[in-house]
Amino acid sequence: MSEQTCVLVLGMGPLASTAARLLLLAGYSVAIHQADDPKILRRKMSFADSWAGGRACLDGVEARMTRREREFLAGLRQKSFIPVLARPIAGAVERWPWDVIVDGSRESGSAMVPDTFDAPFRVGLGLGPVAGEDCDLVIATDGPDPGAVIRTGSAPDAQARGEIGFFTGGSAEAPHQGRFRAEREIGEMVSRGDLLGHIGETAIAAPRAGRLVGLRRPGAAVAEGEALAEVALDPLTPFSGVGRPEQAIARAVLLAVQMELNGWAPVELRGLV
Numbered sequence: 016m017s018e019q020t021c022v023l024v025l026g027m028g029p030l031a032s033t034a035a036r037l038l039l040l041a042g043y044s045v046a047i048h049q050a051d052d053p054k055i056l057r058r059k060m061s062f063a064d065s066w067a068g069g070r071a072c073l074d075g076v077e078a079r080m081t082r083r084e085r086e087f088l089a090g091l092r093q094k095s096f097i098p099v100l101a102r103p104i105a106g107a108v109e110r111w112p113w114d115v116i117v118d119g120s121r122e123s124g125s126a127m128v129p130d131t132f133d134a135p136f137r138v139g140l141g142l143g144p145v146a147g148e149d150c151d152l153v154i155a156t157d158g159p160d161p162g163a164v165i166r167t168g169s170a171p172d173a174q175a176r177g178e179i180g181f182f183t184g185g186s187a188e189a190p191h192q193g194r195f196r197a198e199r200e201i202g203e204m205v206s207r208g209d210l211l212g213h214i215g216e217t218a219i220a221a222p223r224a225g226r227l228v229g230l231r232r233p234g235a236a237v238a239e240g241e242a243l244a245e246v247a248l249d250p251l252t253p254f255s256g257v258g259r260p261e262q263a264i265a266r267a268v269l270l271a272v273q274m275e276l277n278g279w280a281p282v283e284l285r286g287l288v
Contacts, residue, residue, distance in 0.1 A: 020044065020276060021091060022115040023108075023132060027053050027078075027099070030140055030156055031119025032061035033261040034268040035097055036076045038117075041269055044091040047078060048100045048108060048132070052236070053123040056229025056245045059201050059255035063123075065099050067232060074257045108132070115272055118144055122156075136275045138268060145169045151275075154267045161260060162267040185222040187244040189214055189237045197233040199244075202226070202254050211244050221246055228254040 021044045024035040031047070039045045047062060055063035058071075062078035065071035069080050081087040081098040087108075090098030100108055113134040121143045139146065141156035147167050155163040158171035189195070193214035199205065205221040211230070212219045214237065221227070221244070229245030231237060247254075257265075273279070 020114050021046070021111065022117060022272070023048060023111075023113045023134070024117045024119060025049075025132070026119035026121070026123040026140075027062045027066065028055050028119060028122030029057050029060040029258065029261050030122055030264050031117065032063070032073055032078075033257050033265040034117055034119065034140070035062070035078075036073050036257070037262075037265040037269050038272065039076060039094060039097055041273075042094070043115075043272075044094060046087065046091060046098045046100060046108075049123060050102060052232070054231070054241060055123060056231060056242055057201075057254065058230070058232060060253070060258055060261065062097070062099065064232065066101065067234070114276070116150075117268060117272075118150060136272070138271055140264070140268070141170055142172055143169070152271060154264060154271065156264055162263045164267060164271055185225070185246045185248075186242045187211060187219055187222050187246070189219075189239055189241045189243055190217055191215075192238050193217075193236075195219075195231050195233065195235050195237050195243060197230055199227055199230065201228065201230050204250065205246060219243055223248070226250045226252055226254060228252050 022038050024031050024047045027047050027049045035045050035047055049066055053063045053066055055061055058064050062071045065078045065080050071078050078097040078099050087098045090096050116132055116134040116137045119140040137150035139150040139153040144150045144153050146153045146165050153165040153170050155170040195212055195214055197212040199211050205227050206224045209221040210218055211221055223246055225246045225248045228247045231243045
């Protein structure tokens with residue numbers, strides 16, 4: 016693998032963040048682009064807090080917001096951290112010779128336009144991207160076979176099929192727009208009705224008892240109906256670090272990238288299994 020192989024990950028939800036982390040550990044030069052404040056609840060399982068806080072760590076790998084071109088270039092060349100880009104830096108992002116684009120932008124609720132960026136090989140994560148149209152292949156993130164590589168068409172919609180996806184908690188939603196003030200921390204146990212925070216003078220209560228595994232960033236501007244918190248019934252539900260489902264998806268992304276860059280042909284299993 017060339018030391019100059021560069022990967023741009025669009026979005027910074029848990030799936031995109033875990034994929035970016037694994038690609039960096041595999042030796043690739045990796046950057047993350049997130050145009051606007053990520054609408055991420057499971058912030059401790061992603062790099063989302065770096066968008067406003069400047070830095071975030073995910074199981075030993077650090078992501079840093081880079082606001083100058085030299086910081087962005089240093090991150091790519093040194094591979095000691097993942098540079099996070101909130102907007103184009105002196106045109107460097109669009110013009111950079113990316114080898115791979117991994118599009119996980121929909122997971123972050125981003126308003127970015129992925130077509131702004133181009134690369135010889137594009138991977139889409141989950142619902143939305145269509146292999147053969149706007150990307151080369153799609154990695155299924157839900158449904159009956161998470162991590163499956165789809166070379167034509169789109170990933171299956173687990174909710175439409177009545178299947179259970181990765182989302183396992185009760186959600187609290189914003190009753191109106193405003194700025195969210197959190198009163199709890201991710202990882203705490205809560206009871207139904209416990210105060211989670213405020214939007215203006217409106218109290219936000221826990222929808223049920225359980226483990227608080229996701230919470231919008233304190234100070235984030237939210238719109239009516241946006242998810243503010245996720246409470247899981249099972250107290251053992253992971254709320255920080257790399258989760259097993261996310262790791263499986265990340266491995267699928269890494270394998271797909273390695274196959275493409277090394278010229279490996281996919282194995283045809285039809286009729287064999």
